[in-house]
Amino acid sequence: MKNPVIGIIGGMGPQAGLDLAAKVIAQTRAVTDQDHLPMALLSYGHLIGDRSTYVFGESSENPGIAIASVARELSSLGVQVAGIPCNSAHAPQIFDELTRLSKGIRILHLIQETVRHIQETLPDMTRIGCLSTLSVHRLGLYRSALEDAGYTPVMPTDEVAEQVVHRAIFDPGFGIKAQSAPVTDQARAMVLSAVAHCRSRGAESVILGCTELPLAVSHAKDIPLIDPARALARALIRETSPQKLVPL
Amino acid sequence: MKNPVIGIIGGMGPQAGLDLAAKVIAQTRAVTDQDHLPMALLSYGHLIGDRSTYVFGESSENPGIAIASVARELSSLGVQVAGIPCNSAHAPQIFDELTRLSKGIRILHLIQETVRHIQETLPDMTRIGCLSTLSVHRLGLYRSALEDAGYTPVMPTDEVAEQVVHRAIFDPGFGIKAQSAPVTDQARAMVLSAVAHCRSRGAESVILGCTELPLAVSHAKDIPLIDPARALARALIRETSPQKLVPL
Numbered sequence: 416m417k418n419p420v421i422g423i424i425g426g427m428g429p430q431a432g433l434d435l436a437a438k439v440i441a442q443t444r445a446v447t448d449q450d451h452l453p454m455a456l457l458s459y460g461h462l463i464g465d466r467s468t469y470v471f472g473e474s475s476e477n478p479g480i481a482i483a484s485v486a487r488e489l490s491s492l493g494v495q496v497a498g499i500p501c502n503s504a505h506a507p508q509i510f511d512e513l514t515r516l517s518k519g520i521r522i523l524h525l526i527q528e529t530v531r532h533i534q535e536t537l538p539d540m541t542r543i544g545c546l547s548t549l550s551v552h553r554l555g556l557y558r559s560a561l562e563d564a565g566y567t568p569v570m571p572t573d574e575v576a577e578q579v580v581h582r583a584i585f586d587p588g589f590g591i592k593a594q595s596a597p598v599t600d601q602a603r604a605m606v607l608s609a610v611a612h613c614r615s616r617g618a619e620s621v622i623l624g625c626t627e628l629p630l631a632v633s634h635a636k637d638i639p640l641i642d643p644a645r646a647l648a649r650a651l652i653r654e655t656s657p658q659k660l661v662p663l
Numbered sequence: 664m665k666n667p668v669i670g671i672i673g674g675m676g677p678q679a680g681l682d683l684a685a686k687v688i689a690q691t692r693a694v695t696d697q698d699h700l701p702m703a704l705l706s707y708g709h710l711i712g713d714r715s716t717y718v719f720g721e722s723s724e725n726p727g728i729a730i731a732s733v734a735r736e737l738s739s740l741g742v743q744v745a746g747i748p749c750n751s752a753h754a755p756q757i758f759d760e761l762t763r764l765s766k767g768i769r770i771l772h773l774i775q776e777t778v779r780h781i782q783e784t785l786p787d788m789t790r791i792g793c794l795s796t797l798s799v800h801r802l803g804l805y806r807s808a809l810e811d812a813g814y815t816p817v818m819p820t821d822e823v824a825e826q827v828v829h830r831a832i833f834d835p836g837f838g839i840k841a842q843s844a845p846v847t848d849q850a851r852a853m854v855l856s857a858v859a860h861c862r863s864r865g866a867e868s869v870i871l872g873c874t875e876l877p878l879a880v881s882h883a884k885d886i887p888l889i890d891p892a893r894a895l896a897r898a899l900i901r902e903t904s905p906q907k908l909v910p911l
Binding site: 418420425426427428429430433436437440447448449450451452453454455456457458459460461462463464465488491492 | 666668673674675676677678681684685688695696697698699700701702703704705706707708709710711712713736739740
């Protein structure tokens with residue numbers, strides 16, 4: 416039986432598309448090149464306007480329209496299920512528009528898949544922390560998804576979100592976007608201190624809700640970390656070729 | 664002006680496709696997501712038979728036929744220039760067939776682009792070493808391309824090619840294919856010893872002629888190393904959006 420092609424709408428930024436593709440490969444049961452699942456990645460970031468700018472009213476063109484045009488290109492290749500490795504593209508005003516315009520292809524929801532992953536892998540936890548960029552933090556994307564699923568979200572204070580998490584990602588000197596191979600000790604220490612901050616506020620696990628954060632830390636002392644890209648990668652396999660999914 | 668889409672025929676293996684895409688991103692002058700070049704990666708390894716098996720007469724179906732079918736899918740997306748991050752797919756009996764069947768899209772030649780890269784970046788050198796898998800070594804793909812360009816190829820002895828380079832890549836315990844994140848100390852030491860072996864035979868620089876090798880070493884003492892995937896990434900940018908190429 417032919418395995419369906421997994422679609423990835425990349426380019427937001429381009430590294431995040433590759434990161435999701437790498438996680439699909441890592442979560443696939445495969446020994447040979449031929450065992451791996453077919454995957455189509457369209458990294459068309461040039462078409463897609465900044466998501467935060469739109470959501471905060473600083474630009475008027477909904478990036479969901481361009482994302483849907485990429486989804487339709489994937490659909491023309493026969494892709495039926497795709498993912499978007501960009502948190503802010505999942506703001507309702509963007510995601511609703513892009514799914515409305517993407518007939519014939521199903522886009523899995525990064526944030527809802529992350530919550531589902533927590534339900535499946537950490538069934539006894541109720542208080543979930545989340546680190547993210549300032550725009551995802553302010554939009555409350557993870558907070559509302561966690562609440563809808565019955566969790567108590569444990570967000571960092573606005574000060575930590577701004578001075579610690581956002582700076583660890585965006586600082587032009589030591590931030591992860593500026594230096595990711597390898598990540599600087601300072602950025603890593605800041606991310607770990609923000610994890611500890613959520614823990615001190617009662618979080619039992621912490622979502623790394625920005626595609627850059629798992630580059631800095633994969634594990635923390637005494638508390639599980641959740642990588643949304645890994646959750647989405649597993650969901651893409653589950654929805655296309657479940658027999659190929661590496662057991663947890 | 665719209666930048667043409669860069670095509671990547673991946674899946675041979677799947678990581679090599681991501682590695683080439685990452686090198687295109689790294690070699691692109693870009694600050695924002697929107698600055699990056701459009702890229703389409705089709706990782707359809709399930710369609711494409713083993714290249715070495717065919718070249719050595721152990722299977723009868725030319726993998727060039729399936730590779731060309733992927734090239735035509737890229738062409739249907741509007742892609743005009745593409746690359747294949749797999750050395751053995753460039754054996755003449757495969758590459759000639761796939762280019763014959765890939766009308767409307769130009770496939771850059773990984774090995775010829777590597778030689779061109781040496782001509783441009785190391786103009787005074789004449790003796791070039793090359794490490795590769797045993798099949799690429801036996802096919803003499805780099806050896807003949809170097810000779811055609813007027814270089815003196817400096818290959819490892821068959822014993823080193825088999826017992827050191829091939830094992831560093833394929834050993835099921837410590838090899839790079841089995842353990843790449845991170846690469847084992849043993850594999851790294853073996854690759855470096857093979858580099859030193861080529862140097863002791865007179866090589867002035869050494870090509871890492873297998874997509875796994877740059878995962879183990881990026882620099883060596885006293886001798887420049889050449890990464891074909893990086894050369895191909897730069898060639899893909901040069902042939903589509905030369906103004907976007909990061910200076911050497």
